[in-house]
Amino acid sequence: MKQIKKQVRHPLDDLLRIDRIPHIWCPGCGIGTAFSSCLIAMRESGIDLEKTVMVSGIGCSGRGAGYVNLDSYHTTHGRAIPFATGMKLANPELNVVVFSGDGDLFAIGGNHFIHAARRNVDLTVVCVNNFTYGMTGGQVAATTPLKAKTTTTPVGNPDTPFNLPLLAYASGATYVARWTILHTRDLTESIEEALLNRGFSFIEVLSPCPVNYGRRNKENGIDSLKIYQERTIIRNDAQPWELDIDFDRGIVLGKFIQTERPTCTDRYDNTCRPKELIEGEKGLE
Amino acid sequence: MVFWRVPFDSEEIQITTGIVYIIEDRCKGCGYCIEYCPRDVLEFSSKFNTKGYHPPAVKKPDDCVNCHYCEILCPEFAIYSVEASTEQG
Numbered sequence: 001m002k003q004i005k006k007q008v009r010h011p012l013d014d015l016l017r018i019d020r021i022p023h024i025w026c027p028g029c030g031i032g033t034a035f036s037s038c039l040i041a042m043r044e045s046g047i048d049l050e051k052t053v054m055v056s057g058i059g060c061s062g063r064g065a066g067y068v069n070l071d072s073y074h075t076t077h078g079r080a081i082p083f084a085t086g087m088k089l090a091n092p093e094l095n096v097v098v099f100s101g102d103g104d105l106f107a108i109g110g111n112h113f114i115h116a117a118r119r120n121v122d123l124t125v126v127c128v129n130n131f132t133y134g135m136t137g138g139q140v141a142a143t144t145p146l147k148a149k150t151t152t153t154p155v156g157n158p159d160t161p162f163n164l165p166l167l168a169y170a171s172g173a174t175y176v177a178r179w180t181i182l183h184t185r186d187l188t189e190s191i192e193e194a195l196l197n198r199g200f201s202f203i204e205v206l207s208p209c210p211v212n213y214g215r216r217n218k219e220n221g222i223d224s225l226k227i228y229q230e231r232t233i234i235r236n237d238a239q240p241w242e243l244d245i246d247f248d249r250g251i252v253l254g255k256f257i258q259t260e261r262p263t264c265t266d267r268y269d270n271t272c273r274p275k276e277l278i279e280g281e282k283g284l285e
Numbered sequence: 286m287v288f289w290r291v292p293f294d295s296e297e298i299q300i301t302t303g304i305v306y307i308i309e310d311r312c313k314g315c316g317y318c319i320e321y322c323p324r325d326v327l328e329f330s331s332k333f334n335t336k337g338y339h340p341p342a343v344k345k346p347d348d349c350v351n352c353h354y355c356e357i358l359c360p361e362f363a364i365y366s367v368e369a370s371t372e373q374g
Contacts, residue, residue, distance in 0.1 A: 008306055008308055010308060010362045010363075010365050011356070011365055012362055013362070016362065021311060021362060022310075022311045022313070022336070022361060022363075023361070025360065026313075027313035027314055027315045027338070028313075028315040028317070028360075029360060030360060031360065032359070032360025032361055032362070033317075033357070033358055033359070033360045035360075036357060036359070036360070036362060037357065040357065181358075181360075182321075182358075184354075184357045184358055185357070188357070221315050221316075221317065222315075222316060222317070222320050225317065225320070225321070
């Protein structure tokens, strides 16, 4: 027995700041699973972890940056993508991963998201979508499904939620996928592809929030996972405009877009720093 | 293992077995590993951990096929499996 106790060391422990574990996420919260998929993908993809940075904003998923044992950056609310863009421009060798929530990336940070996608900055954005503002007590968010009950919509949400993959595609992202935390292996594979993809990559991860979203909609964590199992359809290469969040009709999962176009750095170098200009300046010196 | 028809190569195929390790004090008792274990290896234990949750316990240790699904589904980094043969060697 003593020997077994010595070996109790989780395979991901070297990528975690163990002194901070157990983390603050509630029992049944899916962020932990999304986070561990992200760590597995980082390790499996073979990217240089010394040159990898994790950036997150504010919110439950924003705590991710504090738990990873790599260079990480916990930024102001909604500003994860601008910080990441700055880091990527200053040092193009870095692999920058943005790990944040739906409220942070799409409500307060919505503008930053669409413009980073338009410029095609070489980032990997993992958005944990739990359909609500979990940390502040479960208020209605831009991603709350129609008719779902929240603290601020006690009779049901009257508005339609964002279709995040469509938004990412329309803004110009070069890799777009959506998975749930139950489809962990596909999710890990997808994050791996996104890390290796050159350009703006976006992955939406549906994740249960049993305490602040589930409780008001009569579902606990396991119920949410069962819904993800029964009411989702995997359809790779589906059209982005067919991906609305509607649990009655079924939610489409999969890898939707993978294309290539010049990144922000490429275009900047071609336009503002063309070869002949740099060589001319050198000659003058 | 029970088959409805025994595959022709069932004698040649080696089924890997795994040993499940549980870091009990990290567990928050969500029950995802117990619900989604494909071989139904785990159950809630009756004892409490230091945080007051019931961690999972291994019910049928011989049935684990080392698929690692509990390991990747656990949000708490509290469970993992290791292949049995490498452990013995």
